Each structure stands twice: as C-alpha cells, then as structure tokens.
Amino acid sequence: MESLVRSCYKRKSGYSFAKKAGDIAREYGIGRIARLASNENPASPSPAALKAAEEALRTVNRYPDENANVLMHALRAHYRHEHFVTGVGMDGVIETILRTLVDPGEKVAISTPTFSFYGLAAMGQGADVVTVPREADFSVDPALFIRQAKDAKVAILCSPNNPTGNATGTDAVRQILEGIEGVLFLDNAYVEFADIDYIPLMKKYENLVLGRTFSKVYSLAGLRVGYAFTPRWLPPWYNRAGTPFAVNSVSMAAAAAALADNDHAERYITHVRQWRKRFTDEIQYPVLPSDANFVMIDVAPHTSDEMVGELARRGVVVRSCRSFEGLPDHYIRANVGEDWENEQFIAGINAV
Structure with a gap:
C-alpha cells in the first residue's frame, strides 16, 4: 500500500x-x-489569556465560531487594520495561502537559508519550488530576488529570518514588492523583537501578506494560533480554500486576551x-x-x-x-x- x-x-x-x-x-x-x-x-501565558482559555474550555462541546470573530475583533482593534486571516499556527496560514493561490506546477520562490516548512508546504501543493540564496552575510539582494521570483505566483521571505536572525529593511521589501508579479508572503513571526515595522506597506501594496504568530512573544506556542495581515481581496478566497473551524475556541479566546496584555x-x-x-x-x-x-x-x-x-x-x-x-x-x-x-x-x- x-x-x-x-x-x-x-x-x-x-x-x-x-x-x-x-x-x-x-x-x-x-x-x-x-x-x-x-x-x-x-x-x-498572560493571566488574562489563561482565564479566557479556561472560560472557553467550558464551551468546547460546540464547534468554534467559523469566522473567529472574537480574535478578528481583537486584531482589528489592536492594529487598526481591517483585513486578517487566521490559521493553525503560522504553518497553517502558509499552507492555506499556497492552497488558495498556487496551482500544481506554478512557481514559488523562497529566500534561503530559512524555515524549511515553506518548501515542504509548497511541495505539498505541487509547486515548482525555486530557492534564492542570500548573500554571504545572510542579507537579501533585492535585485537577485526579483530576478528569480519575478514570475512566481508566491514569493516567501522571512524577516527577521529563521535561523539567521537578521531582518530585511523596508526599502528592500518595497523594492521587491514593486519588482515581482505575484504575492510576497513576508513571515514576521519574530518581528516584535525587531525595530522595524512593515505594516505601513499594507496601505500601498496589494501583493503583500504579513504573517504573524502568537507562539513567540505571546507564549501560546502550544495553542497554535497564526494570523496574517492581508489586502482586501484575499480573505474571501482564503476562507473558501481553508479548513473549516481551523482555529479552536480555546486558542482564539486566549489569543484575543493575550493581545490586550x-x-x-x-x-x-x-x-x-x-x-x-x-x-x-x-x-x-x-x-x-x-x-x-x-x-x-x-x-x-x-x-x-x-x-x-x-x-x-x-x-x-x-x-x-x-x-x-x-x-x-x-x-x-x-x-x-x-x-x-x-x-x-x-x-x-x-x-x-
């Protein structure tokens, strides 16, 4: 078999x-x-997150809210941004983005060395995976990245990068966004520890998705809650492609409470x-x-x-x-x- x-x-x-x-x-x-x-x-985790999780645990005989409203409201209030998607950790967000956008045989470009799951998820979608090497100091050469990723359906860049730790500046990201034809998935799992903010770029670029997680700064790794800032056009298609009830009731309640602490x-x-x-x-x-x-x-x-x-x-x-x-x-x-x-x-x- x-x-x-x-x-x-x-x-x-x-x-x-x-x-x-x-x-x-x-x-x-x-x-x-x-x-x-x-x-x-x-x-x-935050005491507020633990309390919210305990209260939500009493309701797990029912399916979670399919729209994740408690978490969506918290994200919108915290960041003053309207359009988000959620998933089972950053991994779940990555998988669903690729499922939504990439047909088998289409190109996904990945800046390497980096988190290996990008390639595994793209492979699972049947994508043609192209890796774009970083410089000797592990910085990203925007011109090289654009040449390799220009016609990719999705390009993936981690900043701050795992495992090297360095962030890519906003000017370089802006240059990439303007030079590629597809979507740039910018993994910001560690951005809270950096002195850099990519959120203002969302106002200008329709091809930018910023991935985030509650696993690191919010101490919720075991609850697996990922989310992403998206342009207006993406959430309806993401939700159509996504797994129903992906984020459970306990996780979304804890994440919403953690965000406020x-x-x-x-x-x-x-x-x-x-x-x-x-x-x-x-x-x-x-x-x-x-x-x-x-x-x-x-x-x-x-x-x-x-x-x-x-x-x-x-x-x-x-x-x-x-x-x-x-x-x-x-x-x-x-x-x-x-x-x-x-x-x-x-x-x-x-x-x-």
Whole structure:
C-alpha cells in the first residue's frame, strides 16, 4: 500500500524536529535541561489569556465560531487594520495561502537559508519550488530576488529570518514588492523583537501578506494560533480554500486576551534584548547580529551536530542548523530562555 504515497514525500524528508529535553535528561542523567532549541517564550501565558482559555474550555462541546470573530475583533482593534486571516499556527496560514493561490506546477520562490516548512508546504501543493540564496552575510539582494521570483505566483521571505536572525529593511521589501508579479508572503513571526515595522506597506501594496504568530512573544506556542495581515481581496478566497473551524475556541479566546496584555509582551521583549546582548558579549564563538528572540552562532571548527551533542551533555538543548538548505554545517541556533537557562548555555558553550 505504500506505493500509494505521493512521490514527492518519498524524495524529500519531512520537518526536522529538535531533540526532546526529556530524552536528553534520561540519556545523560541530568535533572534540569535548558530548552533553547525551539524559539519558545519560556514565560507562562498572560493571566488574562489563561482565564479566557479556561472560560472557553467550558464551551468546547460546540464547534468554534467559523469566522473567529472574537480574535478578528481583537486584531482589528489592536492594529487598526481591517483585513486578517487566521490559521493553525503560522504553518497553517502558509499552507492555506499556497492552497488558495498556487496551482500544481506554478512557481514559488523562497529566500534561503530559512524555515524549511515553506518548501515542504509548497511541495505539498505541487509547486515548482525555486530557492534564492542570500548573500554571504545572510542579507537579501533585492535585485537577485526579483530576478528569480519575478514570475512566481508566491514569493516567501522571512524577516527577521529563521535561523539567521537578521531582518530585511523596508526599502528592500518595497523594492521587491514593486519588482515581482505575484504575492510576497513576508513571515514576521519574530518581528516584535525587531525595530522595524512593515505594516505601513499594507496601505500601498496589494501583493503583500504579513504573517504573524502568537507562539513567540505571546507564549501560546502550544495553542497554535497564526494570523496574517492581508489586502482586501484575499480573505474571501482564503476562507473558501481553508479548513473549516481551523482555529479552536480555546486558542482564539486566549489569543484575543493575550493581545490586550501589552505588559506581558513587553517584559519578554525587554528580556530578549538584554540577553541577546549578553550572548553576543560573553560567548566565545561569533554570534551573528539578531533581530529575533534567538541568535545563530558560528561554532567552527565544530560541526553543528558536534556542538549540539556537546551542549546536550552539559544540559542544554539548542538547534543544529545542519538541515537548513544553503547553510554551512557549522552553525547552531539558540533562543533566549529563562535566566538560569541562558547562564547554563553561556557556561556550556564556553567550555567547548
């Protein structure tokens, strides 16, 4: 029966997950593991979000609101923008955007190295996937990107980029928007940690979609809530293509409440910026400039997996960057965690 599986999934492996903290604890007999591999917020969700989730849990005998009105109203009030779509995490938004816009055989252009799920989702849609390499410093060359993505149905750019951490400036994004024929999906999963704002571009460009998530700054990774700013024309078609009742009642209630708790978000943003500087100043290996809640570190002469193994033995879980297409095999990625986790990480990596 396995012959029925589509050939694209036989040719290419799926998403690569980091090793679980519990597995490392058992393997090395370590009681407390610093979990810095998944770009998660180490803080619990906002009390308001927890209360809203608990109240919504009492209603889960019923299907969620198909229009996600409680979340849509919260997004519109918070951002003063009218048109949004939602999904099961950023991944769900990406999949549905591609399902809405891309026919099999049409081109999807992706700036690399970057988050691997873009390519997997495009492959699942039957797209012709074209990768556009970044410069040696991991910046985006707008002219090169336009040449490769000009006739793409969808072009995908992550800013701040995962795993490199650097953001692409608004002038470069504007140049790309004016030079391509299709839609630019700009993944802004980490934008709250950067000093850059792409939302004003929505007023001018009908081919821009800004993807966001509640997984990072709002501490809701386990509830899987993604959303996107869109032009006026897109939501009716997105909703037609989307999975019914995709975002559950508990998730949308928690997300709406979290959005209103600015203090919770700002505390984590401040925490991230303080520790990004300490990582840069105190780690003995080159730490690349970052606008996200993580840093990428050049650990040469070690390979990515060698350093991940050394840190695991010291009670720290970080992400090997070996699986990121186009990235040399001597980088790791580590997010900002709790104070003790960050201290354990600095001590551990400086001992290797």
